[in-house]
Amino acid sequence: MKFTLNWLREYIDTDLEPARIADHLTMLGLEVDACVPCYPELNGVVVARIEAVFPHPNADKLVLCDVNAGQGLTRVVCGAPNARAGLVTPLALPGAVLPGGFTIKPAKIRGEESCGMLCSAKELGIAEDQTGIMELAADLQPGVALSQALGLVDTMIEVDLTPNRPDCASVLGIAREVGGVIGKRIKPPVDTPPALSDENLPFSVEVEAVADCPRYAARLVRKVKIGPSPWWLRQRLLAVGMRPINNIVDITNFVMLEYGQPLHAFDFNKLAGGKIVVRRARVGESFVTLDGNEHQLEPEMLMICDAKRPVALAGIMGGANSEVDAETTDILLESACFSAIGIRRTAGKLKMSTEASYRFERGVDPQGVPRAMERAVQLIAALSGGEIVEGGVDCRDGVIAPAPIILRGKRTRALLGMDLTLDRIGAALAGIEIDVEKLDDDTLRVTPPSFRVDLEREVDLIEEVARIVGYNLLPTTLPMVPMNFSEQDPLRELRKKVVQTLTALGFYEAINYSFVAPQHCDLLGLAADDARRQSVHLLNPLAEDQSVLRTTLLPGLLENLRRNVNHQSHDVRLFEIGKVFHPLESGQPQEPFRLAAVVSGRRNPGAPVLHAGETPVDILDVKGVVTQILESLRLGGTITCEAGVASQELPFAEPGSVLAVRGGEQILGWCGAFSQKTLKGFGVKQQAFFVDLDLAAFGGFSPQAKTFAPLPKFPFVKWDMALIVPEGAAAGEMLAAIHGCGDKLIERAEIFDVFQGKNIEAGKKSVAISITYRAVDRTLDDETVGKIHQKIIEMMISRFNGQLREA
Template identity: 60%
Template sequence: MKFTYNWLREYVAVELPPEEIAARLTLLGLEVDAVEPLYPGLDEVVIARVAAVRPHPNADRLTLCEVEDGSTDLRRVVCGAPNVRAGMFAALVVPGTVLPGGLKIRSSKIRGELSEGMLCSEQELGLAPEGTVSGGIMDLDPAEFPGLRPGAPLREALGLADTMIEVDLTPNRPDCTGVIGLAREVAGFSGLPLTKPVAEAPELTAGELPFSVSVEAPDCHRYAARLLRGVRIAPSPRWLRQRLLAVGLRPINNVVDVTNLVMMEYGQPMHAFDFDRLAGGRIRVRRAAPGEKMTTLDGGERQLDPEMLVIADAEKAVAIAGIMGGASSEVSPETVNILLESACFEAKSVRRTAAALKLATDSSYRFERGVDPQAAPLAMERALRLMRELAGGEVVAGGIDYREGVPEPPVLTLRLARINDLLGTSLDLATVEKVLAGIEITGERLDEQTLRIVPPSFRVDLEREIDLIEEVARLIGYDRIPTSMPQVEMTLPPLDAAAGRREKARALMLAAGCFEAINYSFVNPAHGEALGLPDHDSRRRSLALLNPLSEEQCVMRTTLLPGLLENARHNINHQSTDLRLFELGKVFFPEGAELPREEERLAAVFSGRRHPGAPLLWEGETPVDFYDIKGALEELLAGLAFDCLELTSAAETPPYAEPGCHLVLTESKGEQSYGECGKFSTSVLKAFGIKQEVFYLDISMSLLNALAAARPSFSSLPRFPAVKWDLAMLVPEEVAAGDMLAAIREAGGKLLDRVEIFDVYRGKNIGGGRKSVAFAIHYRDAEQTLNDKKVGVVHGRIIDLLEKRFHGQLREA
């Protein structure tokens, strides 16, 4: 919102400098973006009177002028303007002055005659809108500017010595979209009275009118219209043009300029129709018809839809309500009769229409924030008075004032105790009443602690008691509200077990040499097919987004693996082939009526070399294999203290895993799957464009969080040494080594310290369909040193169990 200092002082006689006003407005919550002097480049331009004019002896289109500039001698100026004449007052630029466009004026000879300055046009001084064709030098009328005298500064003589102030308004302050609203704020902090151009408007009665108005949509809260006959369309006087230019508006003609001036003054947009171009002399406030189009004042053809509110005559739409008028009824030089509109439209309706049409105007800026429904007749009365003064004409008696849609204002209760409690102040009720009355908010005392307030119509943002308390805070000054440090009890919040476990898992994966990946939760719907998932798999049923970023990101993910595969492909394609990536995030399943079911998972992918950059060549070139990903998962489970889980072979290999390279994570003797690890199949890698082996793990952190982790415990360090005996058994190929480990732990009893597989052999000297599994078994007694006899008993028991249960055969060295 732009206004000028002199314009503001017409409503409140403040003597503070512009910079101080800007600072005070900012403290009131109205942030000032700019404070700029107007036309600073015109300080050296003076008023001159053309004393004599004669033809240039060497040029037909030039004249020699003798001008008075306040000095004792006349100044000779060569001029090429067609309108120069003796006796006129004009703007003179003396040598050494730089014009706003950057042109520096010098004394020089033009066609052999000395020119000691330049008589300027409005365009050359930057006082005319861009694109205006120059009609010659400025011709200043003494009747319009009394007291013109040669040598007087042009800025002062024309009232150009002013300052533009721009305020960045928040959407909840529509009352400050007019200069009067800002003047009200200044009056509030300065204690000065606010003077309005129109105190009250006459009551309008329809009577016998040559036009009619019908409101057919609830989005129009108020609609006032009056007729002005016999106007003369002409350029606006200089003061009006300068005022509009100062705030960034382009002057058009005296009638349109008045509507823009009143809009900037009251914050009330208005529109003037050429009454003779309205079919049937009728105004209809209605919804647009299906397929209806209209050409707006900017020359663009607009396609309307039935949700849009329009102003129509008996045949067609002539304006888009609250946004822009139509070309079919615009005011032109031939216009004689004006139908003036001043209305209040629903803010949401205007906002929706402006967004749909991509059409933002000064009018929509105000209607979108909400205008004062009681300001419509006042602004109309102000505009009619100015139009009669500047364009002549007679106002037809009576008019239309539809007000059935004006909402009832809320009735608010303001409690003094609540004010002081929220602000930390000790205000009394008299002070509260005084500061609120400064901005025309008054109330009735219910008691010594309470006010009953009906907010004024121009404050459509005041809806609750807290809004009034905010007004009190900003009016007394935020800098005057005492500050105190909050008293915060220094206690730690209870630790969230799931969050702690999540951070622990992240730390364990980082310790395993992984880098964390973070991917979007919305993914490509083709991921399920790329993984080869069957139609009945729950991971194929994804939740679709209403407004996706793209077709490749239109559903919510149900698994983390495709995202990590895409990360792997990107890295491999950029020559980074050694990968250890993990992601900890949520997946989403469309279950339930409203919200999807969310599950937190952890997934990782390994690919490339096991030890890239190792000092020994053969170590550095060794590729990762299934046991790397399996070991990473085991280390993760150990770090999270889930000793109740084990990795076992699955009855069925998923379609994305390589057969023989897949394990599932389950509880002992349980059927619930908590995760898996394996190697991606060749078909999946081909679908993702990856040409090297990739191993993966995928576990459900949500299911793990439901389990009880093992409690930390401590036992004293062993006092006696351990004994290691090796054992190699020949067993059928289908026997799982994990089952053999479980059997050894079962038979080992208290003497068994730990057992490890150190070799699995197939080949020479081993029969077909069989394999050799070698174990390193560590025995220890907590009470004494073991001897071969005691160990032999337990070792023999283990051999017997393996032979009977697994049809094993002891393999001799």
């Protein structure tokens, strides 16, 4: 929105400097983009009177002019056809820089000296006329600066408006904001328009689309004379970058900038039937706008029509078939309020943006429609000699009165942190023409004006109070930062520890989409009643293979494994921590976190071949992964990894090659080998092992307390034993039995060999166990260790139905 300081001062009594006004507007939330003097190119251009004109001796179309510029006579060569003695005209003195960067210098033109240039209005950038040099009033004093003589000493201010402030897309709206700060009311040209009667009018208006056109007013002015606008009007438009056209069009543009209400003038004699119909476009209808472009219309586009055809694209641009031209004598003036959404949609589809659509898209004041109409018809009558036809049409069935809002003083003070009285709050709102009524000592009933479409809630009014009182007066406080460590999410901390452990073991983290293919359940061989088949289906999936939310992480990792193997990367260690989704009757699915991992290829891919570099991974590797995770979480004594999983629970696993991760009686997950059928279904061509854990359930177990023990001062003693036990005896149970015997000298027990074959009876195996003994207060002797060791052997033979293996 552009305006000038002198224009603003016509409506608000203020002597503030431009920089001060710009500062006020910025603090009011209206960003000022520019604040510059008008017509800076006119520096060095003065008023001059041609005293005498002589023919140029060397050119038929040039003349020599002796001009008086206030300091004696100056000879200037001129080629304008209207150069004559006695003419008062602008003179650009040497050194002046005209629009376009043209610098005036003394020069010889066809052998004659010329000290300056007599200028046309177009050369000075203040009008389009270039038929001759500009003719000024004869009573102007020679030597006076042209900008001062023509009243062009002014400042142009440009404000960048936010979409919620259409009221400031007018000079009156800007003046109202300034008045709210300095405590003065604006003086509009038309305050209370006369009531319009539609009796005995030579025209009629019919609004079919009331929702798209809440208000439509029209008046008729006869016997107008089309011609150029007076200088003051042209100067106003030129100062804000608008091109003057003729007196009628210039008036509609001027009032639009003044009131923020777009207007449109129709040539009344071109309207069929003297009728205006506001309706939506018909199917297949087209329309030629004033710019000569033809547009194909759509049924939701609002049109202004006469009795036969469309004559304007409502709120955007008029039509070529009803435009005002030099032969126009009767004007039908339109002032309307159109739906902001409809105008925005039409302008977007037709790729048209005009000054009118800019304002209608944001919302115009329905109560400003008759005021702008009255202002325009008065100017038309004054500047074109027109006769205003008594009465007019004002269709206002769609206008809705703004609803009152209750504003609490206590709430205002609490949000702003300022000790404002209720009277001060009310005065701030009243200063920008917001109606305020006091209900009690702490409550106001506020009725937003129709031009403030952005005031809907109590907090909107509180923001207005802050703007008018001044944002810079709001108290400044430092944020309160508590000096304590914020509570961490336990599940997030658990996930971080697991990630650190797995990356340390050589795993890479995978992140897959939560949207998967429903065929994954079939590839895993899940039973029809398996809970993992109950998935959440997407209403609008991106693709068929992304139509459900995953219930397990393993299919995504198997696809990652296949992609790696297909690209010749056979040694793969991947894991993923993410949510799975199980539908609930309440609507929102359950979203627990799970951990899944796949391991395939060689156990030590970087080691030399002679040192087990080609040894493939097996189930012990994934068991070790689970064990390491439990140890890092200090859950090794609470959660165990053991055999005994029914095949129907994991149909995708190799029977007999699965271990359950248990916490008491609860199964927290599994680790094991994929079946060849499952691997073939996913296109994986090598053996692979998996880990699948309910990570969220781990949070229900308390980790073991951290303990400290001093470094041992005495040496340890290590004794071995070899027992022949039944083949089904679990090695983990054997170690647990040794640790559980309760002797304080036992420091550690570990299995270092398991053997079956020669000299070992079928159905049995040899298990070699190494036991480390240490005392904290002395060095152990063989006799003491031997007694304890013998008791352990006897306990193991008895408990596991074994026998000592002879060397």
